[in-house]
Amino acid sequence: MSGRRVLIGIGGGIAAYKVCEVISTLAKSGVEVRAILTDAACQFITPLTVATLSRHPAYTDEDFWQPHKRPLHIELGEWAEVFVIAPLTANTLGKLAYGLADNLLTNTVLASTCPVLLAPAMNTDMWEQLSVQRNWQQLLTDKRYHSVGPGAGLLACDRVGAGRMAEPAEILPTIASLLHAKGKRDLAGKRVLISAGGTREHLDPVRFIGNPSTGKMGLALAQAALHRGAGVTLVRAPAAWDVPLGVQAISVTSAKEMEQEMRSHFSNADVIIMSAAVADVKPAEYSAEKLPKRLLPTNLPLEPVPDIVAELATLKKPHQKLIGFAAQTGDIVTPALEKLHKKKLDAIVANPIDKPDSGFGSDNNQAIFLDKQGHKVEIEPCSKLQMAHYLFDFIISY
Template sequence: MGSQRILVGVSGGIAAYKVCEVVSAMAQAEAEVRVILTQSAQAFVSELTFSTLARQPAYTDADFWTARPRPLHIELGEWADVCLLAPLTANTLGKLAVGQADNLLTNTILASTCPVLLAPAMNTDMWQQAAVQRSWQQLQLDSRYHAIGPGAGRLACDRVGPGRMAEPSEMLTFLTSLSYTGGQRDLAGKQLLISTGGTREPIDPVRFIGNPATGRMGIALAQAARHRGAQVTLVHGPLEAELLQQLGGICAIAAPTAAAMAQAMLGHQPQADWVIMAAAVADVRPARVAATKLPKSELPSDLPLEPVPDIVAALATARQPQQLIVGFAAQTGEIVPPAKAKLIRKGLDAIVANPVDRPSSGFGSNQTQAVLIDRAGRQRISPPGSKLELAHRLYDFLRDLA
């Protein structure tokens, strides 16, 4: 996120305290961050707090009316690469929907041309009012505006329902995508089917054969695709709760075993334009599964195994004319030759060869690197970076193939 110029607009809601974490994280990632607070926002978090976290001045309406060489709202609007409005209250939402500008924040948004991420937060009854929903739908007709949330949960008023602002981690991920794409929705109209995570092949009800895959790569693929306008179905193995919380707007289907994953992937394949098999599916499974927990003394010293059907090969065999089938090859040592062989052997359109034996590039890491290879043998290096960056680079690569 470094070198990006991000403008954060804070309206008056209790969720403003969460925005402190967002601003702090962006500043620590070496982005330039400036904050505008509405008058009511200052009742929840102070100007001093945000200026300290951002390492930059924070602005209020008092600054709006101060004499300057150039109008402040024009200067800030031209400066920003991306804007975040969080929390977006019903008041600020209504103003923007009709083009009203009566404070520094709304004037600055109207004076800018960059993408704007909207993170609404309000009481459930307020959110569900017909007037608020009309404003929400009206604003999203403008391609500049991108929506995140709101989610459902317990609100500050103790009501349980929709209206909860997106979590800081979700906003940071979306802002990273907008910084990469400039807000372009170049995957709009596409249906993506993605698998992720490891599978667990049971020995008995409490024991299984598994692997250390966390599903982070597939989640990054799903998020990046959604941020670029695609409809996404994510078939996943067991995931940590914190990762499941990052799937807003994504159709998620749990598939803990290879058999369940094969059924889900093949069942949803006909509707997909791009099919990406990022899951770490088991190669073998126990030949027999005990119906009840085996006592330790009865565990077999030699565990009979059988091969697991090859899901990505089956997907390639069943491909539709418009589909791209993409695989992943997690490798140690030399990564390209075995990945190219896998691509040819399984009839794929492209493959992502990534090392799992290099620092900050293995299972569970938020960082990775890869070589992208297509069926014609063309290669593109994705240098070390976040898994979200790799996801975007893969979509750029696939877009050139399609």
């Protein structure tokens, strides 16, 4: 992200306070951030706040009408790699839908060619007005425009409903995806099925055999696929994160449940990625009631669980691509290649879990991609979202 260029347009709404976190996080990660505030936005947050967080002067309409070496809206429009408008108000939405430009923000939109990310925010009744929805749908027919939110919840007006601006945790990954893919929707029309997280094989209602997987890699894959235009179904074992808006999520606990859901949705998928850390064995017997400590077995009989990825491979049609993961220590390539060929996968991700800041629970990862044609791509340490994009690049390329 270091050195990338993001322009933030801030509209007049109470949700403008959320944009401060977006700007701060981007700046701390090395992104060059410039910001434009409308006159209405200045009623909610100050240019000084935005300038301090972005480490660069913030622009207002007053700056628009000052002399510059080149017109300010032209300069900013050409500079930006991604243009984010948050909060997007009903007023600005209407102007953009009809190509109107009467302030610095809207003039800069028309003077730019980069992807534009829209994060609407307004009262539920305002959002649901026929005219607003017409403008929204009309604007999204332009491939330049991408959206995040709005969500539903308690609004600042005390109304509970749709119109809540997306949280920074949703906006930031979308920005990163737009920077990587340059706004391309190269997975549009594709269905992507992803498994995520670590399954749990219960001995009784409170004890289970599990693993440290948090499902963050699966989440990143779902985000990347969604941002690139795919329809996404995510089968996830217990995880602490929220599912992105627009992703069909199915919660499971055990390997058997995951197998059932993956098989159920398999035929509709074009790309299937098994990133879940699925158990290899389970207790041979299950107690429906919590076992007293004195009755816990000293030797726990185990039995194997279904090999989900191997079973899916037997169902695979020629147009489908099935990708597996191999979390390994030490030599990661040899066992990954063995798994690739034995289980008849199209590709596999070999990732080390014994490297610093990599693997289970980490926000970052590193890997070697291998496919059945013999292609090999080594991915240096990066965020899991970046890794997800690299994997889709690999899948599309071969």
